[in-house]
Amino acid sequence: MADGDRSGLHTGMAGLPSDAQAEIESLRAVRSPTRRVVAPALEDILYEPIPVLDHGFIRVIDYMGDDSSVVQAARVSYGRGTTKQRTDAGLIGYLMRHRHTSPFEMCEIKLHVKLPIFVARQWIRHRTASVNEYSGRYSVLDREFYVPRIGDLAAQSQTARQGRSGVLPPERASRVLDLLRHNAETAYEGYETLLADPLETPDGLGLARELARMNLTLGHYTQWYWKIDLHNLLHFVEVRASPDAQLEIRAYALVLLELLKAWVPQTAEAFRIHRLEGVSLSSKAIRVIRAAVPTSDLVRPEDMSDGEWRELLAVLDRNEAVAPDPSR
Numbered sequence: 001m002a003d004g005d006r007s008g009l010h011t012g013m014a015g016l017p018s019d020a021q022a023e024i025e026s027l028r029a030v031r032s033p034t035r036r037v038v039a040p041a042l043e044d045i046l047y048e049p050i051p052v053l054d055h056g057f058i059r060v061i062d063y064m065g066d067d068s069s070v071v072q073a074a075r076v077s078y079g080r081g082t083t084k085q086r087t088d089a090g091l092i093g094y095l096m097r098h099r100h101t102s103p104f105e106m107c108e109i110k111l112h113v114k115l116p117i118f119v120a121r122q123w124i125r126h127r128t129a130s131v132n133e134y135s136g137r138y139s140v141l142d143r144e145f146y147v148p149r150i151g152d153l154a155a156q157s158q159t160a161r162q163g164r165s166g167v168l169p170p171e172r173a174s175r176v177l178d179l180l181r182h183n184a185e186t187a188y189e190g191y192e193t194l195l196a197d198p199l200e201t202p203d204g205l206g207l208a209r210e211l212a213r214m215n216l217t218l219g220h221y222t223q224w225y226w227k228i229d230l231h232n233l234l235h236f237v238e239v240r241a242s243p244d245a246q247l248e249i250r251a252y253a254l255v256l257l258e259l260l261k262a263w264v265p266q267t268a269e270a271f272r273i274h275r276l277e278g279v280s281l282s283s284k285a286i287r288v289i290r291a292a293v294p295t296s297d298l299v300r301p302e303d304m305s306d307g308e309w310r311e312l313l314a315v316l317d318r319n320e321a322v323a324p325d326p327s328r
Contacts, residue, residue: 009258011048024048024059037066041262049114050255053248055144055221056114058255065107067092067266070230074103089266090305096270097308104231107264111226116146118218119248126236129228136213136222140195145184145219150177152247163244184217191215230264238275290316 013021027047042060049057071088074095095103115123124131134141153173154164168176194212196204228236237260239245240253260268281289295318300309313319 009045009050009255009262011045011050013049016049036064037068039063039066039263042259045262049112050259052114052251052255053116053146055146056116056119056252057112058114058252058259059112060259061110061112061225063107063109063263065230067264069107070095070103070264070267073106074100089270090307092266093270093274093305094307096267096274097311101231104234104267105229107230108227109230109233109259109263111228112223113226113252114221114223115252116219116248117216117222119146119246119252120222120224121218122246122249123240123252126232126239128232128235129226131224131226133224134222137208137210140209141191141213141216141220141222143188144221145188145217146221146248147177147180147184147219148248150174153177162246164247180219184219187215187217188220230267233260234267234271234275237271241276286315 013024016024024047042063046060049059051057067088071091074091094100113123120133150170150173151167153168153176155166155168157163157165159165167173191212193201193203194205194207194215195209196206198204198206233256237253237256240249241257242250245253257268260271293316298313298316298318304312
């Protein structure tokens, strides 16, 4: 945990090259006054890598806006909008519940992500961000590749074509790990041979970088800068933090979820209530609930807003005469 880290996110620079560590430390040493809104929990971890998988990480490079920016955009108001936190949280909940997207698009975040190539190919399917990836045409890729934990090695699911089922037996899993390491190491050695100048290395072939990279496996790591607005980040996390998402990309999405809590805590809470833990029902399902639940059984939860309660009653085709929660 970084000193002064109030976000609950574990940061660390173990495994980073010394020049990268020095660059991060120099960036964190700078203090700049600003009139813009800031998120203190993000400021605490700005630039620091948050480890993911074995060699990956996510770093917050820059961001714009916070919860008050969402409220300000929704009200088209001056300054930071209302100072009543409960009122702001209610508005953010309404926007989330009714999928009003443009106020959330007013906030943006820029991240530096290091991830296996096969995860990057999944990630890039979300075409709502600006991306600049490490160039294998310009630079030599590092000798780093992803090796799963033995407990994460599972057989192909028989019901889901893009999923896993039971964990492999230990002996078979050990053979899988040996094969993955061997293939990745051999591929990188071949990559180095393809790149090497034949005038300097006896077996060097002097192939262009843009062609030599073909020899690498999808488990090797790449890096990119990824800039996205809050609305589209929420969608990414909703899809990729789901329990049925692939384990490796889910590991990154869960870190992003923690970053949301640090950056925009009111939005993150509304996102949890209405999106992550909420459901969308069909008209047929609503008819079943209307018929099955007597009006007398409806009790308003203590933490449900007036507006959300009225909306529920309207969906269930009930009126305001429902018995109130006796604990209120």
